[in-house]
Amino acid sequence: MNSSIFHARKAKDFIAPLEADIVRLLSELVRTDTVAAPPNGNETAGQNVLAEFLRSYGIVPDVYETAFVSSSGHPYVRPDRDYRGRKNLLAATRGSGRGRSLLFNGHMDTVPPGHGAWTDSPWSGVVRDGRLFGRGSIDMKAGLAAQFSVLCALRKQGIRLGGDLYAESVVDEEWAGGGGTLAARLHGPRPDACAIPEITNREVALATRGGAMIDLVAEGGDAKRYFSNEEVVSPAIAVGRLLGWVDSWVERRRHADRGEAYRDFQDPAPVQVLVIEAHRMDYSEPAHVPLTAGVRVYFQFLPHEDVPAVLAEVRASFDDFCGRDPFFREHRPLWRPLFNPPLLGHELAPEHPWSQCFVNSAAGVLGDRPKVTATPYPCDAFLIHREFGIPTLLFGPSGAGAHNPDEYVEIASVLDTAAVYLAAAMEWCGA
Ligand SMILES: [Zn+2]
Known part of the structure; x- marks a missing residue:
């Protein structure tokens, strides 16, 4: 034995x-x-x-x-x-x-x-x-x-x-x-x-895997304008477009070089939206256009990846997206990591x-x-x-x-x- x-x-x-x-x-x-x-x-x-x-x-x-x-x-x-x-x-x-x-x-x-x-x-x-x-x-x-x-x-x-x-x-x-x-x-x-x-x-x-969570928060509305004749700009629809940008990263990361350990994973380096926030669907909040809206995005990284380099690439793509968006060009959303440095x-x-x-x-x-x-x-x-x-x-x-x-x-x-x-x-x- x-x-x-x-x-x-x-x-x-x-x-x-x-x-x-x-x-x-x-x-x-x-x-x-x-x-x-x-x-x-x-x-x-x-x-x-x-x-x-x-x-x-x-x-x-x-x-x-x-x-x-x-x-x-x-x-x-x-x-x-x-x-x-x-x-x-x-x-x-x-x-x-x-x-x-x-x-x-x-x-x-x-x-x-x-x-x-x-x-x-x-x-x-x-x-x-x-x-x-x-x-x-x-x-x-x-x-x-x-x-x-x-x-x-x-x-x-x-x-x-x-x-x-x-x-x-x-x-x-x-x-x-x-x-x-x-x-x-x-x-x-x-x-x-x-x-x-x-x-x-x-x-x-x-x-x-490694991981990073990033809150992307847009502000647009002006509370004082509500119930006036001026139009209130809602950041919520723009955040909808932001989800499209996140989705492009879901697709991109699906084709990341998966290495040995994650070879058999369907989605080796997932990108997930954990939270979409704009308002609450209950009577504790009066009906009004939300002043801020945001998403919490969770990126995961493979063991062999240079995590800061991947995140820098994501950030550059985000800046580029914001520069081309009619709303975000005017109202630059915050990029706020939940924790820093990211997990490896x-x-x-x-x-x-x-x-x-x-x-x-x-x-x-x-x-x-x-x-x-x-x-x-x-x-x-x-x-x-x-x-x-x-x-x-x-x-x-x-x-x-x-x-x-x-x-x-x-x-x-x-x-x-x-x-x-x-x-x-x-x-x-x-x-
Ligand atoms: Zn645990």
């Missing part, structure tokens, strides 16, 4: 007795509001739940302030965020010193529940048909529960790995923050490899020892070779992989509804994720 098969069997045996505890931790985390709404975030409430769980296994976590990141001078610090009182959590099991070190990274913040209709409360943690529902269930409290349970399982079995194993829960990942992960790398550790249990539906993702993608080679180790471990646990793919979203991975040179991949549970109502995770997939992470840790760090 080769070692990855052996470790996979052991991992399943060691995770099985923790099943009830893992589900209980996940449920408690989902029932704890850890919403981040810039500039603030309520992650510390969740870190406290996690810390208590770890202590019940005899693991004493390091729960530390992240506010120092604001004055670190790192180019990825978001100056619009307030980190005071927002804490990261780090747990470690020290190895014998004869193996490679490994980090599991997950984020504690969630997006808000939104205004859509939920079947149950967003904080219910209710279980139906093997699915656990609630905001943050799949994004990514299930991943957190899985990764920390690996340390608990090792502790329970009294196993010491060769290399150090770390698991961290960070703040400020949503809204392109990255501040929690940045604080975590500056604080340490800086291990030999990293895995992130974001939603991947039990596939191994070796690459992520990342890519780990399939031949890299960490990729191979992880895929073999996952195959051993799942019984089948997992699909090796890339994520359809950006995340913190590039910060760890590119800014700090730590080879990073993603593998996480199955579920749906992230950033939408009725978000859920499939509980069986959380246990699979835990076992895969444990098997990979034994294989990578040495056991």
